[in-house]
Amino acid sequence: MLPAADQLARIPLTPVLVAQGLGVRQRANTLSEPPGAREGQSGSDKSLRLLIVGDSSAAGVGATSQEKALSGRLVQNLAQDHQVTWKLIGESSITTTGMLKRLSALPAASFDLAITALGVNDVTRGSSRRKWVKRQTELADLLSTKFGARCIVASGLPPMGAYPQVPQPLRWVLGAQATRLDDALAGLAATHPILSHLPIDLPFETRYQASDGYHPSEEAYTLWASLFADHIRARLG
Template sequence: MPVAADQLLRVPLLPVLAAQGLSVRRNAQMLPEPIGPREGRTGRGPRRRLLIAGDSSAAGVGAGTQAQALSGYLVAKLAKHYTVEWQLEATTGHTTQDTIDRLGRLNGQFDMAITALGVNDVTRGVTRQRFINRQTQLLELLTGRLGVRRLVVTAVPQMHLFPALPQPLAWVLGRQAARLDRGLQQVAANFQQAKHLQLDLPQDPALAAPDGYHPSPKTYAIWAEAAARLLRQA
């Protein structure tokens, strides 16, 4: 397989990329994970146990409360049709491997789940093949021991569009994010319980949090609407 242009240019661009990476970390607003419950029960109708798992976006960074984050909007959508017993297992900085380790310690079972991962795999230099292997392991855990029958696998975000990232760092990270997401689509296609969710968002400043790196509540609402639709269609 031929080496992509961004991979070829990483070595000569390394000093620039390293300086930009340090600058982004230094200037990034360290937004906290939102306040609010991380589990609960609400709604009417058939009982559905929901798991939300992943990184800072799954945790709702960029929102002030969990009600304005993915968990809050998604539970509210599903609660119109089901009695939803939900649980949030997400932490800022988590990679796919971190999430495997975390979910491996759970004892309960779930009917539905949504995952949001990939950005930290990109920034930690995880290769496409290793990402595929880890995502396969994660989906086997979810659909196996944890019993998930309906699973939404959120796409790796389009990092080249993150306002906080300067060029050429945005280009390099964006290309790697796209590469990992193509692998993620392959993994999801191997599990009949799973649907890959690509969010095609307009370039609207209101969709980014103040740090230019995380979603805003407006994005969380759009994301939850799309995820709820897939979970109900499954």
């Protein structure tokens, strides 16, 4: 397969892309992971053991507390008809490879369901499609064998080519790479026995962006959690 136009352009554009990338990374690192519980139990009725793993978006960067971030909003939603026992393992700047190492170092546990929110840092570090699919396959295997997950929902990658505060041509390059990896993740999920793909279908408006213009806002986390909850109920149905 011949390289895409954005891949061919990376070499002559390297000095510009590096300079722009450093600026974006500096702005993206201005917000910290919010305080709040990263495990607990909520709700009643049917038992559901939930594991949430991912990067800064899973860790809630852009929200003022974990309750208003992805994990908190998702647990609140699912707790309407489940007794949710949950745990969050999220870390800013982590890649799929980094998450594999972190999970491998943890003791085994038992969950019914795992959701993942990874990929932005794989994009910014230039992960190839082949390596991405390999690492995502390894992650699904680890979540099912070591952590007992019978259902895994992987969030799609955000439309990085639409980030207004990422300058061109970096925005074009990152957007094309994000689309490529997201398509590969959807393809993997289509043939995997327990992995499904949740496309990111959020309005790309200012109010859905955190103050750094890079991470989700609290409104975006609420919508994203709702998408996850609907998808999870359909899968468990």
